Amino acid sequence: MSGPETIGVVGGGAWGTALAQVAASAGHAVTLWAREAEVVAGINDAHENAVFLPGVALSPAIRATQEWSDLADARAILVVTPAQHMRGALANLSAHQAPLILCSKGIEAGTLLPLHEVARQAVPGAPIAVLSGPTFAHEVAAGLPTAVTLAAEDAALAAELAALIAQPTFRPYASTDVIGAEIGGAVKNVLAIACGVVDGAGLGQNARAALIARGFAEMTRFGLARGARAETLAGLSGLGDLVLTCSSTSSRNFSLGRGIGQGTPAASLLENRLTVAEGAHTAPVLREAAAQAGVDMPITQAVCRLLEGAPVAATIDALLSRPLRSEA
Ligand SMILES: NC(=O)C1=CN([C@@H]2O[C@H](COP(=O)(O)OP(=O)(O)OC[C@H]3O[C@@H](n4cnc5c(N)ncnc54)[C@H](O)[C@@H]3O)[C@@H](O)[C@H]2O)C=CC1
Numbered sequence: 001m002s003g004p005e006t007i008g009v010v011g012g013g014a015w016g017t018a019l020a021q022v023a024a025s026a027g028h029a030v031t032l033w034a035r036e037a038e039v040v041a042g043i044n045d046a047h048e049n050a051v052f053l054p055g056v057a058l059s060p061a062i063r064a065t066q067e068w069s070d071l072a073d074a075r076a077i078l079v080v081t082p083a084q085h086m087r088g089a090l091a092n093l094s095a096h097q098a099p100l101i102l103c104s105k106g107i108e109a110g111t112l113l114p115l116h117e118v119a120r121q122a123v124p125g126a127p128i129a130v131l132s133g134p135t136f137a138h139e140v141a142a143g144l145p146t147a148v149t150l151a152a153e154d155a156a157l158a159a160e161l162a163a164l165i166a167q168p169t170f171r172p173y174a175s176t177d178v179i180g181a182e183i184g185g186a187v188k189n190v191l192a193i194a195c196g197v198v199d200g201a202g203l204g205q206n207a208r209a210a211l212i213a214r215g216f217a218e219m220t221r222f223g224l225a226r227g228a229r230a231e232t233l234a235g236l237s238g239l240g241d242l243v244l245t246c247s248s249t250s251s252r253n254f255s256l257g258r259g260i261g262q263g264t265p266a267a268s269l270l271e272n273r274l275t276v277a278e279g280a281h282t283a284p285v286l287r288e289a290a291a292q293a294g295v296d297m298p299i300t301q302a303v304c305r306l307l308e309g310a311p312v313a314a315t316i317d318a319l320l321s322r323p324l325r326s327e328a
């Protein structure tokens with residue numbers, strides 16, 4: 001199972017490109033579907049994705065395409081579109097039966113569905129897995145040590161897919177908690193925006209640590225209400241990714257929050273973005289999903305208000321002046 005196979009990748013952003021590099025390093029031929037013609041040309045002609053992952057020399061085993069039919073013989077397909085575009089992309093693969101490994105982080109707007117349920121509806125014949133964890137694309141592409149959760153309901157499939165893409169510096173840990181792996185990755189992006197705001201507004205490192213801890217409590221309440229396991233939320237795809245994303249300007253979500261905290265209106269930071277800050281899309285969806293599940297998520301609500309243009313100081317004051325409560 002870990003011998004050479006053709007691996008498909010859908011999405012030629014930074015993360016899809018870095019994962020293509022991982023699969024190529026594992027000895028596989030890789031077919032990467034990208035939306036932008038210049039990304040396809042750059043990968044095939046210069047072995048570089050100068051648009052989304054500049055400066056990384058890509059393996060010649062990665063072939064980019066804009067033809068969906070080129071994914072027909074893939075042994076497994078890594079799906080790495082922005083979350084809100086996953087259903088549209090998967091409509092082009094509706095008859096596929098090869099396993100889909102979902103690597104995006106978010107919750108679908110409108111339906112409030114986690115992405116594995118979106119994929120199940122869009123590609124009914126394909127087994128579904130989720131790959132999530134603390135993974136800045138540029139570090140993975142540089143071959144720096146990284147560990148992820150790889151979850152599928154079928155434990156044997158999770159183990160098989162983990163073996164298919166594993167590298168000494170890219171260690172997937174198999175799990176059967178699909179919803180748990182997804183919720184950590186979706187929620188931490190919203191909390192990373194909040195941590196960026198704290199940093200940008202100069203509120204100090206005590207405040208950031210408090211936000212990470214209370215944010216994790218928020219993630220756990222929501223996750224448990226949606227059927228996640230506590231140990232998954234405390235693992236790589238939950239707490240691990242939360243800590244990474246809440247502590248570095250390498251995070252697009254943290255940087256977005258930092259800009260808001262420094263006083264730049266969210267709307268202007270989000271206008272004409274080339275790269276995706278998923279937390280900005282997830283926040284209002286998460287607020288709605290939490291309300292539906294009867295879960296209190298005050299940090300998520302505050303991030304939503306900031307994204308809607310509320311003043312930073314007043315939003316922080318409102319968060320800090322809530323009635324005192326017990327920690328548990
Ligand atoms: N970059 C990273 O370090 C990591 C990203 N992810 C997740 O991977 C997913 C993809 O993110 P990145 O690869 O970083 O993207 P990116 O920010 O590098 O690139 C933007 C991507 O969005 C696509 N896109 C833009 N408009 C679109 C449209 N209208 N329809 C379909 N696609 C469109 C572009 O083709 C491109 O692939 C996100 O859910 C992100 O949270 C997960 C782990 C790490």
Ligand SMILES: O=C(CO)COP(=O)(O)O
Pocket residue numbers: 105133134135136137189192241244245250251252253254276277278
């Ligand atoms: O998901 C990520 C790291 O695990 C990437 O974080 P950002 O999308 O905030 O850059």
